[in-house]
Every structure is written in C-alpha cells, then in structure tokens.
Amino acid sequence: MTLLHERWRTRVSLLAAGVLDGREREATLAHMATCDACRRDHAASLALLERFAQDPVHAAEPGVPTAFLVSRVQARLDAVTASRPWRWGWTLASVALAASLAVIVPAIVSRVAPGAKAPERAVAMGDDALRRLERNMAREQALRYLSEAQDVLVSMAANPRDCDRDKARVDVGDEARRSQELLNRRTLLVEMDQEGLASARPVLEDVDHVLQEVASLRSCARAGDVERVRRAVEERRLLMKIRLMSRELQG
C-alpha cells in the first residue's frame, strides 16, 4: 500500500466518522467511486460506529442526585483543607452544647423568677428540636463516613503502587491509615442517634468489617492480602450498597 493510499484510508475513516466536509469530503467520495477497497473500508467503519451507537453509555445517568455529588466534592475538599478529627470534635461539641443549653436555660430562668411557672412547654420543644438535631447530625456523619469509606475502598480497588515488585507487595499505607482514622470516628458515630441510623446499620457494619481488614494491612502489604480485601468488597457489592444507602440517608 502506498503512502498516498494510506492518506485516503485516513480520509475514508474520517468520512465514516462524519467529520469530513467541503472539498475534502467531495474528493474522498470521488476517490471511493474508483476504489473497491476504500468502499469496503468505509462500510466496515460505518458498521463499527453503528455498533458503538448501541452502547448504553450514551444514555447513562450518574444515578445519584447532584446534591449528593456536591456533598462528596465538599467532603473531599474538606479532607484536603482541614483536619477531620477537629471537625468531628466540634460537631459533637455542638450537640453537647445544645443539650446543655436545653437543660440549663430553663433551670436558670426558674431560679431568676422563682414565682414564675417553669417553662415546661419550652423544655419539651427543646427536646424535640434536640432530637431532630441529633438525628440530622447522625445522618450527616453517617453519610460522610460512607462517602469517605467509599473513597478508601475505591482507592484499594484501583491498583496501588508496587512498593516491592520482586516480592509482589503493594503500598496501601495511606488506605490503612485512613481506614483506622475512619473507624475511630465510627466509634463516635455509634454514640449518636441510633434510631435514625437503624436502616443504615447493616451497611455500616459491612463497611466497618472491610475497613478493619484494610486497617490491619501493613503499609507494604502482600498483593494477595490486598486482593482478598478487594474480593470481599466485590462479593458484598459494597460500593453499590454504599451508594444506595447514601441516597437513602440523604432523604
């Protein structure tokens, strides 16, 4: 095949792909009228592109609300810019402060005005509001926990760097550290509203279990051990469960 004909073949492909126009298109069509091989080439390329037109990816949707994606991006940015334990600490401190205020303020009011009737209604409303606050926070923290766990598991599923190619060991130090950090925060989550997280418990426990496996890995782990964790994630269809549960928690 000559170099010139190779150029025609390129043009024939581009014609099939629908990106030729004007004089170049006319010239290619004219050449094809005299070239059997080019016509066959064109027909084969059109058939290929027709097959790709059936690919469901053309109509695929992310399957999660934009708000959820936004929250994941925000969480990632938080992870980059802030120390997470600090943030969790403050969240829990906020709950504790709200609880304290709900108890102390009515007591102070009754002391200042001993003759006045204690504001029972206000206390009852405060309790309701507090429960709602706790429930929302528990859901928010569970959502964040799942999102970050998902990041760790996806990172594990992707091919980590070899830390010792000869001994088939891979570097999962970052994943192990992040898993342990997540599990530490999870113990705080357990102390939060349980009722609001009842439906999430099976998924959370599945995630805990796998994170414990990851956390137990050495930073330069055997490839077989990493593969075992990866298989556990696949067998439990954990990433799918996390996605669905996150959607439910978002309400």
Next chain:
Amino acid sequence: MDSWSNPGSVEPSDGELLQRLAGGERDALAPLMERHQRRLYRVALAYVRNPDDALDVVQETFVRAFQHAARWDGSSEVGRWLTRIAVNQSIDRYRRDKRRRATYEPLEEGDHDERTADGAPSPERTTAGSETMRRISAALAALPEKQRAIFVLRHYQEMSLEEIADTLGLHLGTVKSGLHRAIHGLRQRLAELQP
C-alpha cells in the same frame, strides 16, 4: 452582588461561576455541577467503563476545578476545560486500574437500569446490551490512551476535530490520524472478539 441568588438577574455564566470558585466560593460548585455533571459522567463512563469509577472521576474533576479555578484563563470554554480535566482523571484512574482490568467485569444492566432515561430494557435488549457492552469495553480497552480519548470525545460527545484538538491540547493532524487509527483498531479488536 451574587447574581445566582438574585431572582431578577440572569443565571451566572460558567465563567462567572469559575471566577467565584477561584475566589473560594464553594456555593458556585452546585450550579456548575448541575450543568456539567451528566455530560462529564458519560465521558468518564465511556472511558473507564465502570459506574463507580465514573462517579469518582466526576467528583475529582470538580475537586480539581475548584482547586485550579484560578488557572482558567478564559481562552477556552469552561465545559471544554472541565472535559479536559475529566479525560485526564479518567486516564489516571484507568492507569491505576490495571489490576482490575485483568479481571474485568463488564457493566451489568442491573447497574444501569436506573440510569437509563427510557425505563427498563426488554430482556432481549438486556442480553444484547450486555454482550454489546462487554465487547465494546474490551475493544476500547485495547486502544492506546490518546486514541481512546479521541474516539470517546468524537463518538460519545460528538465533538468536532477542532474541539477535540482544543480539549486535549493536540494538533489537528494528530486528532485526525488518532481517530482513524482508533476506528481501525476497534474494528480489528471487535473482529477478534466475534464468537
């Protein structure tokens, strides 16, 4: 004044939103993501062929967009700039995913039925769709990165050659030859995969 919150004003342009991101305003993420996330998801999914990975690519694309918004100089469309980030993220993820590629699992209809716009597929379509996807994914996997990116942007985004060149930072001639080679490579690979 924040024109997004002003009911009397038109919606801010992509460029304005990016400028707000550059100023550290995270509120600008939501409208920008609302506009672009579906398209970027399809670019990523066409490339990485896994819904979870594609979602991660979209997420990382907007994280990078926020972090590097100040670098956008206004010379190209924001959509194209985001697409370029998404393609680079897809390539990175795909590189790191060699091990999983070795034990590749095709997208299953179960992963997709809630993502398609036209309701549940028929059983025939489901079977045919799975097989089509399996072969398409395998054929795409055999392409070199650049050819794969060029083909994805042309076939799944219907970009012109010039737009692809601009998005990927390539010469027009490179895009032309890359598309031609991608088509021939896919033809060859699919022929090999025929039962």
